[in-house]
Amino acid sequence: MRAGHRRSDGPLALAEVQRALATLATNEVTRDRLRDEPESFARDFGLAPGELAQVRAIGERRMLAYVDSLQRKRLAEAVRLLPLSARADGPAFRGTFLRHARRVPLAAGKARYVRDVLAFARNATVTLSPSPFDKLRATSPRSTTVTLSLSKGDLDVAPALRELLDYEAAWLRAAFAPALVRVRVYAFPVQRVARAVARGEPWDGLARRRTVVIWLAAGGRRASLALG
Amino acid sequence: MVAAAVVAAAERRALPVLGAGYSYRRAYRPETYAHRARIGVLEIVAEHFMFGDAESDRELDLLAEHFTLVPHGLDLSLGSADGIDEAYVERFAALVERVRAPWWSEHIAFTRAGDVRIGHLAPLPFTEEALDVVARNLEAARRRIGDVPCALENIAAPFVLPGATMSEAQFLTQLVERTGCGLLLDVENVSANAVNFGGDPEAFMDALPANSVVQLHVAGGEWIDGSYVDSHARAISDSVWKLVESACRRFPVKAIVVERDERLPPFAELLAEIECARAIGEATGRWR
Numbered sequence: 001m002r003a004g005h006r007r008s009d010g011p012l013a014l015a016e017v018q019r020a021l022a023t024l025a026t027n028e029v030t031r032d033r034l035r036d037e038p039e040s041f042a043r044d045f046g047l048a049p050g051e052l053a054q055v056r057a058i059g060e061r062r063m064l065a066y067v068d069s070l071q072r073k074r075l076a077e078a079v080r081l082l083p084l085s086a087r088a089d090g091p092a093f094r095g096t097f098l099r100h101a102r103r104v105p106l107a108a109g110k111a112r113y114v115r116d117v118l119a120f121a122r123n124a125t126v127t128l129s130p131s132p133f134d135k136l137r138a139t140s141p142r143s144t145t146v147t148l149s150l151s152k153g154d155l156d157v158a159p160a161l162r163e164l165l166d167y168e169a170a171w172l173r174a175a176f177a178p179a180l181v182r183v184r185v186y187a188f189p190v191q192r193v194a195r196a197v198a199r200g201e202p203w204d205g206l207a208r209r210r211t212v213v214i215w216l217a218a219g220g221r222r223a224s225l226a227l228g
Numbered sequence: 229m230v231a232a233a234v235v236a237a238a239e240r241r242a243l244p245v246l247g248a249g250y251s252y253r254r255a256y257r258p259e260t261y262a263h264r265a266r267i268g269v270l271e272i273v274a275e276h277f278m279f280g281d282a283e284s285d286r287e288l289d290l291l292a293e294h295f296t297l298v299p300h301g302l303d304l305s306l307g308s309a310d311g312i313d314e315a316y317v318e319r320f321a322a323l324v325e326r327v328r329a330p331w332w333s334e335h336i337a338f339t340r341a342g343d344v345r346i347g348h349l350a351p352l353p354f355t356e357e358a359l360d361v362v363a364r365n366l367e368a369a370r371r372r373i374g375d376v377p378c379a380l381e382n383i384a385a386p387f388v389l390p391g392a393t394m395s396e397a398q399f400l401t402q403l404v405e406r407t408g409c410g411l412l413l414d415v416e417n418v419s420a421n422a423v424n425f426g427g428d429p430e431a432f433m434d435a436l437p438a439n440s441v442v443q444l445h446v447a448g449g450e451w452i453d454g455s456y457v458d459s460h461a462r463a464i465s466d467s468v469w470k471l472v473e474s475a476c477r478r479f480p481v482k483a484i485v486v487e488r489d490e491r492l493p494p495f496a497e498l499l500a501e502i503e504c505a506r507a508i509g510e511a512t513g514r515w516r
Contacts, residue, residue: 015309018341054390066386070348106347
């Protein structure tokens, strides 16, 4: 239905208003447009002037609080799914994850928080050197590699921590993949880093040592092997 | 219409009494089994199991052997003007059937519009159009889920949509009358809405039909940036416990479910809250 065909003082036209609200809740650019170019926003969503006024009447503060609550929910899942990385990064983890959440919408459907966390880990570890297997996968026509929307190094994470994040994400992938072979080459002894973080011991002073970790998952069973 | 409402009310009265329990969290799995004699009902978040692999299905079946499970949806989006997602309903229905649920529940909200999934509950305007949408979507869901009763939950509104033609209590009342569903009254949400937008929780409950509420949710929230947020991250406050007691005196409550999603406490603390809910149900004559 086009905006010009409806009364502007009646009840909200639910479908149009819901599309506008859902986009406002998940897209920072759209929120800016509602604030800076409301008429253009209304045209895009087919809102009559009265409906635009009603959407604006919700108030920016309330909408931002809602957006914050969405992002906090995603953050809570990230902390649950990546406990070691969250512990190692301390308070900075929140800021790093929320920068991801502001730009990348939550996935839909099966294991959406797992996929969200894996997307975050990919973004945060983008500066890792790709392994030969990653290079092969990237050139494969069947590659399912996601194109990253963030620029290189956008999520600024210390190298050892970035590797821990990648390592923890690999475990998560192995836990949810029906079958998987994954090989990663790390500059740090990442398993020792993980153990130190789990025990609350210092981890950031561990010297670099090239480590290869191989994950295998099939038929509900998982295993990993570290060489280095 | 009147006859159908009478039948629906009789069906709600006939629902089994489950007592007190909690919204299951895998982090508490060992303790949950260890204390199963003290847990009358386990609510399971449908999305945690409906996309499950073989391991998740095994966990679900084991839980169903030891507990009465009530599937609780987060993303059915009964308030979506675009309709419900048929594939999602199929999975939800399979879950309800698999665990032989006495009833299932979902929120009065929307989480999806067009191709945008919000990932969280968004409020509906309290209008006839929204009532029509929820009733239509619920009917579509029931065609697949079948005769298993459902309970609809009030949400903690992050904001209020202007243009309402009725109060929230009137909206819930009409929804109960039109659909025959019971209400899952989230007492913490009633309290949060009163704190954030004004109103009296007792008057709100007074305005609901006496036979409408079949289950309660209870949780603890917190103040964040000037708003009271239903975060499920804190212990339940005394004022909310008083509302639980008040709700139990008013309504034929069959189950009380404690929710805790963040800052999970030692299980003993959660168990104490379940015990408190159980004691309120006993003291108000809802169960022994």
